[in-house]
């Protein structure tokens with residue numbers, strides 16, 4: 001289908017930042033004795049929007065490698081996802097629809113999944129570029145575990161994944177992808193379904209060959 005290829009150095013550094021994420025996640029999960037084993041839920045139906053072209057492009061690099069018939073099926077699911085989520089949003093409801101990349105509980109693009117997919121489960125903190133401090137409680141199951149393990153007075157000691165450095169690295173890669181001209185591109189707020197239906201990001205900078 002449409003091809004997007006990042007320069008090899010950039011691709012490698014995206015892989016590295018994703019590996020760092022997984023290590024950070026595993027450390028916190030290990031300290032909390034938390035895992036997804038036996039979970040009755042699948043958080044791939046959680047509503048998230050994503051904000052970087054670099055993650056969008058990397059997702060598409062994975063999507064490009066799937067057989068055409070499978071791509072068509074996923075795109076069909078993505079269009080349905082978009083229509084249903086628009087209906088839910090119009091009712092002022094938060095959409096809860098299975099991600100079009102999830103098939104029988106499995107992520108079809110596991111190696112290319114996005115930061116939110118990799119970090120959602122455990123508690124985390126992050127300072128946004130504008131200085132605002134964000135606190136993520138983790139998924140409902142991890143929140144229960146924390147509640148049953150820590151007294152209220154012990155909450156500050158709950159292990160948390162620190163996402164700030166990871167986000168800064170992603171922002172750096174994003175800026176590099178766009179040759180320092182990120183400010184010339186629009187702000188992004190897309191679901192995975194929208195990223196797939198829209199096609200690969202239109203970037204005309206030297207770190208991206210199309």
Ligand code: SF4
Pocket residue numbers: 035036037039040041042043044120121139140141142
């Ligand atoms: S992150 Fe939480 S909700 Fe999602 S599968 Fe794992 S345990 Fe279940």
Ligand code: SF4
Pocket residue numbers: 043044045099100101102103106107108109110113114117192
């Ligand atoms: S990209 Fe994969 S891990 Fe992320 S929500 Fe979709 S199916 Fe789940």
